[in-house]
Amino acid sequence: MSRKRTPRSALFCPQCGSADLYYEAALITGYKYHCKKCGYIGAFVIEKDLEREG
Ligand SMILES: [Zn+2]
Numbered sequence: 001m002s003r004k005r006t007p008r009s010a011l012f013c014p015q016c017g018s019a020d021l022y023y024e025a026a027l028i029t030g031y032k033y034h035c036k037k038c039g040y041i042g043a044f045v046i047e048k049d050l051e052r053e054g
Contacts, residue, residue, distance in 0.1 A: 012046040021045060
């Protein structure tokens with residue numbers, strides 16, 4: 001089954017839990033995320049589905 005709605009998800013910092021992440025291009029790995037709050041940099045972030053119905 002396919003949905004037309006794009007799934008809404010948000011990314012959270014695994015270190016401090018902040019959603020204040022921005023995407024940063026990296027040379028080898030391709031991409032990384034950078035947390036504004038605690039300064040975490042890495043490809044691993046926590047992704048939470050925000051899809052809500054009702
Ligand atoms: Zn953080």
